[in-house]
Amino acid sequence: MDIHVRIGDNRVFTLKQAVLLYEEGRRTFATLHEVKHPPDGAPYLYAGQSVTTGFLETLAAGLGASMDAEVLPEHVLARTPELIAWWSRGQARLVFFAESNAETRKLNGKMYPHPPLVFMIHGRELFVRALAEDCRPKADTRLKSAPYWNTDSHGRVCLGSMRVPEEISASSSSGWETAYFASEFTHPSGAVRLTTHPKGFLGLWSSLVGKKRNFPVEFLADCKETVQEFLQRKGER
Amino acid sequence: MSGTANRVCVVGEGSGAMLALARRQAPLPTRRIVTAEQLMAPQCGVVLPCLDAVPGEERFVADDRETISLLEILVDCGIAAVEDWERSKKDPTKYLLLTLERWIRDHGGADIDRRFDLDITLSDRLVDYAEERGAEGMLYLIVDPNAAAFVLLSPVIELLAETHLRLPATLFNIFAGSLNRWIRVYDYRDAEERVEMLREWYEGEENADQYELPDIEGCTAKCLKEKPLSLRILNELSQNANDEAKEMIKGLLELRRISKQSKRPEFTAEMGQQLMDGNPPLPCLLAAFSPGDAVVGCFDDESQSAMEATPDPNLIIPLNLADPLRVRHGFRTLAVACETLAAASRLIDLMPGNDESVITLEG
Numbered sequence: 001m002d003i004h005v006r007i008g009d010n011r012v013f014t015l016k017q018a019v020l021l022y023e024e025g026r027r028t029f030a031t032l033h034e035v036k037h038p039p040d041g042a043p044y045l046y047a048g049q050s051v052t053t054g055f056l057e058t059l060a061a062g063l064g065a066s067m068d069a070e071v072l073p074e075h076v077l078a079r080t081p082e083l084i085a086w087w088s089r090g091q092a093r094l095v096f097f098a099e100s101n102a103e104t105r106k107l108n109g110k111m112y113p114h115p116p117l118v119f120m121i122h123g124r125e126l127f128v129r130a131l132a133e134d135c136r137p138k139a140d141t142r143l144k145s146a147p148y149w150n151t152d153s154h155g156r157v158c159l160g161s162m163r164v165p166e167e168i169s170a171s172s173s174s175g176w177e178t179a180y181f182a183s184e185f186t187h188p189s190g191a192v193r194l195t196t197h198p199k200g201f202l203g204l205w206s207s208l209v210g211k212k213r214n215f216p217v218e219f220l221a222d223c224k225e226t227v228q229e230f231l232q233r234k235g236e237r
Numbered sequence: 238m239s240g241t242a243n244r245v246c247v248v249g250e251g252s253g254a255m256l257a258l259a260r261r262q263a264p265l266p267t268r269r270i271v272t273a274e275q276l277m278a279p280q281c282g283v284v285l286p287c288l289d290a291v292p293g294e295e296r297f298v299a300d301d302r303e304t305i306s307l308l309e310i311l312v313d314c315g316i317a318a319v320e321d322w323e324r325s326k327k328d329p330t331k332y333l334l335l336t337l338e339r340w341i342r343d344h345g346g347a348d349i350d351r352r353f354d355l356d357i358t359l360s361d362r363l364v365d366y367a368e369e370r371g372a373e374g375m376l377y378l379i380v381d382p383n384a385a386a387f388v389l390l391s392p393v394i395e396l397l398a399e400t401h402l403r404l405p406a407t408l409f410n411i412f413a414g415s416l417n418r419w420i421r422v423y424d425y426r427d428a429e430e431r432v433e434m435l436r437e438w439y440e441g442e443e444n445a446d447q448y449e450l451p452d453i454e455g456c457t458a459k460c461l462k463e464k465p466l467s468l469r470i471l472n473e474l475s476q477n478a479n480d481e482a483k484e485m486i487k488g489l490l491e492l493r494r495i496s497k498q499s500k501r502p503e504f505t506a507e508m509g510q511q512l513m514d515g516n517p518p519l520p521c522l523l524a525a526f527s528p529g530d531a532v533v534g535c536f537d538d539e540s541q542s543a544m545e546a547t548p549d550p551n552l553i554i555p556l557n558l559a560d561p562l563r564v565r566h567g568f569r570t571l572a573v574a575c576e577t578l579a580a581a582s583r584l585i586d587l588m589p590g591n592d593e594s595v596i597t598l599e600g
Contacts, residue, residue: 001350002383003337006360007307007376009299010330015291035288042289163513166546 018045068169076170077118077137078231085120085231086173090134092212095205097149098186103202112208113215117146118227119176120155121168126176127155129230132217139228144220145194147204149185153192155223155230160186193221296328303361303558304329307376310561311336316568333359344572345579351595352582353521354383357571359556363511364547371511374559378571380420380552382521385536391526392590393485394458400482401474405458407465409524411489415496416522416581419574420551423520425461428453428535451531451538458526481587488584495580499573502554516548522581 005012018033031048032055038044067081077085093114097104116131128151130144131137145151150158162183165175188194188201197204197219204219225233308329311317317336325332337359341349349355358379362370371377390409397404409424416422432450439448466474475486525532552574556567585591 001341001346001353002356003334003341004356004358004360005304005330005334005337006358006362006365007304007330007333008361009297010301010304011297012328012330012334013295013297015288015293015295035293037293042287043291043293044287 015043019051020045020048070170072170074136076173077227078120079170083120083122083231084168084170084173085118086170087116087118087131087137088177090114090116090215093181095181096184098184100186103206107202107205107209110209111212112205113211113213115144115147115215115217115220118143118230119173119180120231121176124159124164124168126157126159126164126180127230128157128180129155129223130217130220132220137227139226141227143223143225143227143230144217145192145223147195147201147220149188149194149201151192151194152189153223154233156189158189195219196221294331296330298328298330301329303374303376304333306374306558307556307564308333308336310558310564311568313561314565316340316565340568340572341575344575345582346575348579348582349575352388352585353386353578354596355521355578356381356383363508363550363553367511369511371555372507374557376556376558378552378554378556378567379550380521380571380574381548381550382420382519385423385520386522386596387594388522388524388585388588389526389528389590389594390524390588391458393588394460394526396589397482397485398460400478401466401470402460403463403466404474404482404486405460406463407471408485408489409461410465411493412581412584413524415492415577418496418501419577420521421518422522422524423532423536423539424524425453425457425526425532427520427539428532431535431539451534453531453535456526456530456532485584485587488580488587492577492580492584495573496577498576499570501552501574502567502570504553505555508553508555512547512549514546516543516546518551519543519548521551 014037015035018035020031020033022029022031030051032051033048034046035043036046067079072079073086075086075088077087079085091114092111095107095110095112097108099105099108116134118129118131118137120127120129128146128148130146131141132144133141137143145153146155150160152158157180160183162179164179165172167175194201195204197207197216199206204216208215308317311333312319317332318339321335321339322332325335337357338346341357356379358365358381359376360379361376363377363379393408394405397408413422413424428451432453435448435450439445439450442448471486471490475483475490477483478486520536523533523536525536554567554570554574556564558564585594
C-alpha cells in the first residue's frame with residue numbers, strides 16, 4: 001500500500017530508483033536500480049537492469065514528448081507533442097458576459113457574429129487570436145487581437161473555471177472552442193487593445209447584438225505578429 | 238570465475254564499481270602452491286552499493302499550518318504516537334505520514350497488502366493536480382487502487398453449493414455488499430450493464446446481429462440467482478457445516494460485522510464541485526468466475542476508457558480541522574474501511590483457487 005501526504009505544497013520525496021551510467025570512450029550504457037530502504041541502516045541499490053530503448057520512450061512519454069499518430073483535419077495549422085493550433089471560420093456564436101453591471105447584463109446570453117479565429121493550446125494553456133480574412137491563414141498572415149475579455153495581450157486565455165476537455169488532440173479542438181464560448185467573459189485581462197471600435201469593447205459588442213453575420217473586421221486591433229510568430233512564441237515575448 | 242582466475246583478474250578495485258567482488262581476508266599463499274580456498278568456487282561476492290551519504294528523502298516544506306493543526310488533534314486523541322515524532326526527525330509532514338502508516342498497520346495493513354494494491358492519500362484537494370483545493374481547514378483521506386485485486390469465485394461456489402444450494406448466493410451478496418460499502422468491486426453485474434450498453438449502441442447500426450457480445454449469463458453460476466440465506470440460517474451453518482465451509486462462513490460473518498461498524502461519509506456538493514464530471518471510480522477488486530471469463534473480458538474492455546476523464550476516488554473521508562471530534566471520527570472510519578479490506582483479504586485466503594493472486598513484495 002502506498003501512503004501519501006499532500007497538504008499545500010509540502011511533499012516528502014522518497015528515493016526510489018537510480019540510473020547508473022557506464023562509459024568506455026564514447027560508448028555508454030545505463031542501468032536502472034531499485035533503491036531499498038532497510039529499517040535500520042543506509043539505503044542501498046538493488047541489482048540493476050539495463051535501460052532499454054523502451055524505458056527511454058516511456059520516460060519521454062512521461063515528459064510529454066510523445067504523441068499518438070492521428071490524421072490531421074484541414075483546420076489544424078500545426079501540431080507538435082506540446083502544442084496544437086487550428087483556425088475556425090467566422091460564425092455566429094452565443095456569448096455569455098458576467099452580469100457585473102447594467103451594460104453587460106444587456107449583452108449576456110445573446111447571439112453575435114464572430115471573426116475567424118486562430119486557437120492554440122500549449123501545455124494546458126489556451127491562446128486565441130483573430131483573423132481579418134475568412135480563409136486558412138498562411139505562416140506570414142498577420143494576426144489580430146481576439147476581441148474578447150479574459151484574453152491577454154499574448155492571446156492567453158484566463159481559463160478560470162472553464163471546463164476544458166482532458167484531451168489535447170485534433171479531435172478535441174471543437175471541445176476547446178465550445179468550452180471557451182460556454183464560459184463567461186468577466187473582465188479584461190491586463191492592458192490590451194481588444195478593438196479599434198470608437199466606443200471600445202462594450203460599444204463593439206453592443207452594436208452587434210442580434211446580428212448573425214459579417215463581423216466588422218475593420219474593428220479588429222493589430223497584435224503585431226504573424227501566425228508563425230504566434231506559434232513560435234507560445235505566449236512568451 | 239574460478240579461484241585461480243580471481244588472483245590474476247581482480248574485479249572491483251575501484252571504489253565506485255558496481256557489483257564489485259568482495260575482498261576475501263585470507264593469508265597470502267606462496268606463489269606456486271594454490272590454496273584449497275582458491276580451488277573452491279568463490280562465495281557469492283556481489284556487493285550491492287550502499288548509499289551511506291545519499292539522502293533517502295528530500296522534503297519540500299512551504300506551509301505547515303494545516304499539517305500541525307491536524308497533528309495537534311491526532312496527538313490529543315492518542316492516534317499519533319510520540320515515538321514517531323522522533324523517527325520523523327521532527328518534521329510535521331513526515332510525522333503525519335508515519336502516523337498514517339502506523340494507523341493503517343494497526344488496522345490490518347499487512348492483511349490488506351497481501352491482496353489489495355491501494356493508494357491512501359491525505360490531501361487538501363480531491364484531484365492531485367487540480368489548482369482548486371478544498372475549503373480552508375478541510376482535508377481529505379482518499380482511498381484508490383493502484384491496480385485491481387482479483388478474486389476467483391467458481392471453486393468456492395462449487396464448494397459451498399455442496400453444503401447448501403443457497404450458500405453461494407449468500408456468500409456473494411455479503412462479500413460484494415460489505416466491500417461495496419467502502420470500495421468499488423467489479424463483478425458480473427457490472428459486466429451485465431456493460432453488455433447491455435454495448436447492445437444498445439449496436440442496435441442502431443446496420444447488421445447489428447453480427448456483433449458478438451460477451452456471454453455474461455453463460456459464465457455466471459446459476460446458483461447465484463438463488464435467494465440468499467437469512468442471517469439465522471447462516472449462523473446455524475457456521476456451527477454445523479463441514480470444517481472448510483464453517484471457516485468460510487465465519488470469515489463471511491466477520492466481514493459483514495466489521496464493514497457495518499461505521500458509515501461511509503456522504504458525497505457532498507463541495508466534493509462534486511472539485512471533481513466535476515469524472516469517470517466512475519476505478520475498481521479495487523475484480524470478482525470473476527474464472528481467470529479469462531467474460532467478466533474479465535468486460536473489465537479489460539472498460540479499463541481502456543476508464544481514465545478518459547479523471548475517475549472519482551473510491552472513498553473520500555473529509556476531515557474538518559475546526560471540529561476535532563469529526564477528525565477523530567474520520568480516522569475511525571478509515572480504520573473500519575481498512576479492517577473491512579483486511580477481513581476480505583483473509584476470507585479470500587480461505588477461498589480455494591486464489592493462491593496466485595497473492596501480492597508478494599520484494600526485499
